[in-house]
Amino acid sequence: MIIKRKTHYLLSLFVVAGASLAQDPTIDRMIAAQCAQCHGTDGHATGDIDSIAGKDTADLYHKLIDMEEDRAEDIMEHQAWGYTDEQLYRIARYYSTVPESDDEDREDEDDD
Amino acid sequence: MTINRRNFIKATSLAAAASSAPGILRAQSGSARVVVVGGGFGGATAAKYLKHWGGDKVDVTLIDPRARHTSCVMSNLVLNGELPLKDLRFGYGDLTSKYGVQVIKDSVKRIDPTARELTLKQQVPVNYDVLVLAAGISFKKPRGWIANKNPHAWIAGGQTRLLKDQLQAMPAGGTFVMTIPRSPYRCPPGPYERACLVADMLQSNGGGRVVVLDANEGIQAEEETFSRAFDQLYGNVVEYSAGVELGVVDSNANVVETSLGDFSGDVINIIPTQRAGGLVRNNGLTDGGFWAPVDVTTYESTLAGFEDIHIIGDAQGSGQPKSAHMANAQAKICADAILRKLASQPTDHAERLQNITTNSACYSPITRDTASWLTAVFQYDMDKGAMALAHIAEAGEWTRDNYSEMFDWANNLFADVWG
Ligand SMILES: Cc1cc2nc3c(=O)[nH]c(=O)nc-3n(C[C@H](O)[C@H](O)[C@H](O)COP(=O)(O)OP(=O)(O)OC[C@H]3O[C@@H](n4cnc5c(N)ncnc54)[C@H](O)[C@@H]3O)c2cc1C
Numbered sequence: 301m302i303i304k305r306k307t308h309y310l311l312s313l314f315v316v317a318g319a320s321l322a323q324d325p326t327i328d329r330m331i332a333a334q335c336a337q338c339h340g341t342d343g344h345a346t347g348d349i350d351s352i353a354g355k356d357t358a359d360l361y362h363k364l365i366d367m368e369e370d371r372a373e374d375i376m377e378h379q380a381w382g383y384t385d386e387q388l389y390r391i392a393r394y395y396s397t398v399p400e401s402d403d404e405d406r407e408d409e410d411d412d
Numbered sequence: 413m414t415i416n417r418r419n420f421i422k423a424t425s426l427a428a429a430a431s432s433a434p435g436i437l438r439a440q441s442g443s444a445r446v447v448v449v450g451g452g453f454g455g456a457t458a459a460k461y462l463k464h465w466g467g468d469k470v471d472v473t474l475i476d477p478r479a480r481h482t483s484c485v486m487s488n489l490v491l492n493g494e495l496p497l498k499d500l501r502f503g504y505g506d507l508t509s510k511y512g513v514q515v516i517k518d519s520v521k522r523i524d525p526t527a528r529e530l531t532l533k534q535q536v537p538v539n540y541d542v543l544v545l546a547a548g549i550s551f552k553k554p555r556g557w558i559a560n561k562n563p564h565a566w567i568a569g570g571q572t573r574l575l576k577d578q579l580q581a582m583p584a585g586g587t588f589v590m591t592i593p594r595s596p597y598r599c600p601p602g603p604y605e606r607a608c609l610v611a612d613m614l615q616s617n618g619g620g621r622v623v624v625l626d627a628n629e630g631i632q633a634e635e636e637t638f639s640r641a642f643d644q645l646y647g648n649v650v651e652y653s654a655g656v657e658l659g660v661v662d663s664n665a666n667v668v669e670t671s672l673g674d675f676s677g678d679v680i681n682i683i684p685t686q687r688a689g690g691l692v693r694n695n696g697l698t699d700g701g702f703w704a705p706v707d708v709t710t711y712e713s714t715l716a717g718f719e720d721i722h723i724i725g726d727a728q729g730s731g732q733p734k735s736a737h738m739a740n741a742q743a744k745i746c747a748d749a750i751l752r753k754l755a756s757q758p759t760d761h762a763e764r765l766q767n768i769t770t771n772s773a774c775y776s777p778i779t780r781d782t783a784s785w786l787t788a789v790f791q792y793d794m795d796k797g798a799m800a801l802a803h804i805a806e807a808g809e810w811t812r813d814n815y816s817e818m819f820d821w822a823n824n825l826f827a828d829v830w831g
Contacts, residue, residue: 324763326465326748331767333461333744336828337737338773338821341464346827347820372805375773375785375817382789382803387767 325394331387332394342398354400360392443471444754447530447540449520449691451476451504453485454725454739455546456829461747463511469754472512473538475530477519479503481830482568484599485736485774486822488606491565491576492613492780500568502830520547523695525718542750544711545697545704546725546739547689549598554684558663562680566598578679579610587621588614589668589677591658592628593685596703598726598734600633601786603683605776608638611646612779622649623677625656625670633733634776634806637784641810645779658682688727697721703729708799709768709792710749710759711742722746732790732799733772740829741770768792770799775818778810783818 332343335352339345343353352360365388367380380388448459451474459474466472480501489495507513516538522531523543530538551564565575582588588610592603607624614620631638631654642650659669667676687693687702697704697713704723705714708730711722724746725739732738745768749759758764773787784807793800807814 326752327763327767329465330744330748330764331769333748334741334769334771336744337740337771337825340824341460341828341831345820346823348817349820349824375787375805375807378787378803378805379771379773379789381805382771382791383769384791387769390767 325397328390328394331383332391335391335395343395344401351400352395353398355392355395357389357392357396360395361389364388364392443469444541445471445473445539446542446544446750447538448472448474448544448546449476449530450546450548450689450725451478451515452481452546452548452725452739453483453736453829454743455544456481456502456504456507457740457743458544458546458724458747459513460507460511460829461744462750463507463513465747466751466754470751471514473514473516473540474504474507475516475518475520475532475538476504477517477533479517482572483736483826484566484568484602485825486818487565487568487572488602488609489777490568490572491579491606492609493576493580494777494780497568497573497576502826504830506831520691523691523721525695525721528720541720542754543721544743544746544750545692545721545723545727546743547691547727549686549726549734550689550693552685552687554658554682555660556663557661557682557684559682561663562661562666562682564683565681566602566683566686575679575681579613582614582620582678584618585620586614586678587623587676588679588681589623589675590625590681590683591656591668591670592624592626592632592683593658594627595632596729596731596734597683597686600733600735601638601774601776604631604634604638604642605778606681607650607652608641608646608776608778609780611649615646615649620649621651621677622646623675624650624652625658625668625672625675626652626654627656627658628654630654634784634786636808637776637778637806637810640808641778686726688723688729692723692727697723698729701729703727705729708732708742708797709745709765710753711746712749722750730799732770733788735772735774736829737772737774737825738770740825741772745770762794765792765794768799769802773821775814775821777815777818781815782810782812783814784808784810785814785817 345351367377372378448455480503483500504515519533563571563575565571611622657671706728724742726734771789775783775785777783788804789802790799791802
């Protein structure tokens with residue numbers, strides 16, 4: 301039931317370094333804006349929801365892909381299921397371009 | 413200001429028409445005037461993102477008759493006393509100070525799509541190059557119904573307070589009757605969530621009855637969660653019936669006639685059949701139907717004669733759930749499309765169409781300290797030219813963690829709309 305269909309795509313993505321992907325950043329922005337209802341405008345969230353502004357593209361993309369590979373349980377895992385790999389990549393690429401706010405920097409150090 | 417604007421646009425329209433730009437006429441200054449009607453979830457988001465992404469290229473004016481919008485989201489928690497109504501009021505100050513949205517406090521009466529002019533209730537007419545309508549819903553009133561006696565509380569504000577007061581004054585062991593209209597209506601899980609919260613209130617006051625009369629064939633959202641809650645938590649209180657047609661409402665006697673017989677109650681909550689707000693319907697944008705037909709890649713009306721008029725949120729009829737989260741999602745797709753058109757870029761190239769997504773995620777309180785959730789993602793289907801459900805899931809259970817996450821979710825949503 302759990303198909304690891306992402307792996308090959310994942311590798312090729314970084315080998316080809318996005319060459320096969322369309323590059324229009326305003327399309328990235330349009331897709332990524334759909335995260336803002338919960339994660340805040342441009343990824344600056346309040347409360348206990350993760351801020352995603354300024355996250356590293358590969359890190360965020362891997363997190364989203366992992367959500368898709370596991371049996372979805374929580375609300376965010378189910379959200380990730382609704383998107384294509386390329387869309388998840390473009391979302392991650394967009395948020396990597398948004399500056400983090402200062403307190404998010406601190407938060408980040410506690411992470412990983 | 414508005415008066416000169418119109419002539420200026422007319423004067424430059426020939427030059428604009430000569431360019432390859434689809435549709436929109438622009439002043440030479442390069443900033444087109446977009447007018448957004450309705451400062452609720454859809455309209456405020458559209459106004460904000462048009463400026464956030466468009467900057468000086470676009471002039472954005474938001475029109476709403478009230479200085480602050482009262483959110484329906486979380487308003488069921490006003491009924492059981494968990495939230496004060498004032499916490500659900502949102503003004504437009506940040507939209508102006510942070511993003512440069514101009515706000516007119518007035519109500520739009522009429523749209524002239526040829527002159528591109530809006531007649532307001534009190535102030536001078538307003539002209540637009542592009543119009544976004546996010547005016548919400550209106551009700552199809554059942555015969556005999558008096559809203560001041562049997563509140564709907566389905567547009568938040570005074571109606572919410574009235575229903576709360578009635579619930580608080582209910583005698584011990586009393587009966588609460590709720591009628592649910594045929595889908596589509598605003599907030600599919602909303603009525604069942606409300607039934608749970610009222611049942612929770614009655615149960616902790618020693619019991620009572622919650623009679624739910626649903627015009628639909630069954631529970632319309634989070635079916636697993638709500639059937640379990642009705643059964644396991646509120647088995648002695650909730651009496652749920654599906655497929656019940658509502659007839660005449662006797663608001664003076666507190667009796668509703670239905671296809672299942674007459675029901676009387678101490679408090680009667682009529683949630684009537686819904687359709688697009690009056691502004692959208694009365695100006696021909698629903699073509700005689702209940703909702704406005706739109707192209708979901710731009711949210712522009714598909715009806716002839718309404719070029720550059722976009723309808724987002726509950727008033728449009730694309731088949732996506734009528735939720736605040738969705739109204740916000742659609743506003744962003746719409747803002748993106750308007751800005752592309754203003755920049756003479758296409759909106760219908762494959763790269764964009766393949767990436768048009770919207771989603772809804774919401775939490776439903778099931779008791780005063782637990783909640784469930786529902787989530788759905790939609791993707792544009794190029795063959796059908798419509799939004800198609802890509803994934804949907806419900807929690808199927810209620811937890812305290814969800815209840816506290818619900819506040820984080822709502823606060824982020826509110827901030828993405830008005831903050
Ligand atoms: C009890 C309840 C609970 C809900 N809970 C949730 C939830 O948890 N999550 C969720 O996503 N959704 C929820 N919803 C649904 C949500 O409230 C609606 O889907 C959402 O408000 C739709 O946004 P909108 O912009 O279309 O309309 P609205 O938000 O209703 O905004 C319409 C605005 O237009 C203005 N207006 C109307 N006519 C005119 C005019 N002629 N001129 C100028 N302005 C005008 C009004 O003043 C208003 O401010 C809930 C609804 C209810 C009733």
